[in-house]
Structures are given as C-alpha cells and as structure tokens.
Amino acid sequence: MKKKNKTSNATRNSSGIYRQVSLLYFLVLLGMIYTANALGIEGKKRQITELKKTLKEERWRYESAKSEYMYYATKSEVDSRVAELGLVDDASSIYILREE
Numbered sequence: 001m002k003k004k005n006k007t008s009n010a011t012r013n014s015s016g017i018y019r020q021v022s023l024l025y026f027l028v029l030l031g032m033i034y035t036a037n038a039l040g041i042e043g044k045k046r047q048i049t050e051l052k053k054t055l056k057e058e059r060w061r062y063e064s065a066k067s068e069y070m071y072y073a074t075k076s077e078v079d080s081r082v083a084e085l086g087l088v089d090d091a092s093s094i095y096i097l098r099e100e
Contacts, residue, residue: 071077079089 072081082089
C-alpha cells in the first residue's frame with residue numbers, strides 16, 4: 001500500500017483555493033459595478049422627477065401668460081386701454097392701401 005502524504009494533500013487544497021481567487025475578484029468587481037449602476041439609476045430617477053415638477057410649473061406659467069395675453073388682446077380691453085391715452089376708435093378712418 002501507498003502511504004498518503006498529508007502535506008501534499010494540504011498543498012493541493014490550498015492551491016485549489018488560490019485558483020478560485022481570480023473568480024472571487026471577478027465576482028467582487030461585478031458586485032461593485034452593479035452597485036454603482038444602481039446608484040446612478042437612482043440619481044437619474046431623482047433628476048427626472050425634479051424635471052417633471054419644473055416642467056409642470058413652467059407649463060402652468062405658460063398657460064397663465066397665454067390666457068392673460070388673450071384677455072388683453074380682446075377688442076374691448078384694447079379700446080379701454082387706448083381710451084386712457086386719449087385715442088378713440090374711429091371705424092370710418094380706415095384706409096386701404098392698394099398698389100397701382
């Protein structure tokens with residue numbers, strides 16, 4: 001019978017562990033990439049939420065300014081504002097220019 005050498009068996013087990021270290025490093029690298037990616041996506045989601053809120057506020061301001069402009073552009077409002085300046089609306093003084 002052959003004698004088993006305990007030191008060679010221990011050396012064989014430890015060399016097997018060292019062969020797996022590269023796999024362990026790879027898995028750690030994948031974990032770090034995954035974590036960084038998750039944090040980046042979370043930041044982007046937060047930024048998108050803030051932009052949606054800002055867009056909603058700006059849309060409200062646009063609609064408000066648009067409705068105010070439409071109100072001030074009505075004939076009755078223009079007539080009242082022009083009357084304060086001393087101008088009157090004279091419909092008979094309309095001139096049409098034609099090219100001869």
